[in-house]
Amino acid sequence: MFESERCTRRSVVLSTGTLALTALAGCSGGGGGGGSENDGGGGESQSDGGTATETESGDGGGGSGGGTPSFDGWMENVGNYDGVVDETGGDEVTVAVGAEGNGGAYAFGPPAVRVSSGTTVVWEWTGQGAQHNVAAESGGFESDLSAEEGFTFEHTFSESGTYTYVCTPHRTLGMKGVVVVE
Incomplete structure (x- = not known):
């Protein structure tokens, strides 16, 4: 017994x-994780057969109104996703790690950005929501885990494509993001 x-x-x-x-x-x-796993790419670019290719559903996906790209369901359970923020033309873009979303400080802010080729994305930790990291689904880049406010990780995107990434410990909560490189 x-x-x-x-x-x-x-x-x-x-x-x-x-x-x-x-x-x-x-x-x-x-939906669970929202999309299929991408373990077979090896490279960073996911524009050809990767996890989340950009599927437009409306006005082209820029901004926060109208239709938003679905990224083949990748952003389905991302609570603070409101479209792709257009950051094209800049040399550097900052994304907050531990932004408010998904029931706490378990989001990237903004979760989806559009940048020009050659742009460096800098992820900066807010110090909220426990330890986070930034890990490309394709394995192309990965930061250390940190909970320290002001900790940064950066990656320069030199090739066009759609790059999906997660916070590994909080993936199931919806802590996911996308960088669209033109």
Whole structure:
């Protein structure tokens, strides 16, 4: 009887954990992670067969009104996603790590940016929401984990394409982002 009692406790704990993560992520359907895994690319560019190619649904996706790119569902459970922010023409763009979203400080701000080829994206930690990192789905770049306010990581995007990335510990909460390079 002890063994079956332990199995029941384990089942309850696992079920409770799963329900809590689902509630935190705000999932209402069977999407889970929102898109397929991209383990086979090896390179950074995902414009040809990568996880999230840009699928326009409306006005071209720029700004925060009208239609927004779906990125093949990649941004489905990203709570603060409101379209692609156009940052083309600049040499450097800053994205906050630990921005408000997804039920706490579990977001990138902005979560989707459009930049010109040769632009350096600098991710800067807010110090909120525990330890975060920035990791490309393609494996092209990855920062260290940090919770330190002001910690930065940068990557220069030299080739056109759509690059998807996550905070590995908070991926299931919807802490995901996209850089569209023109």
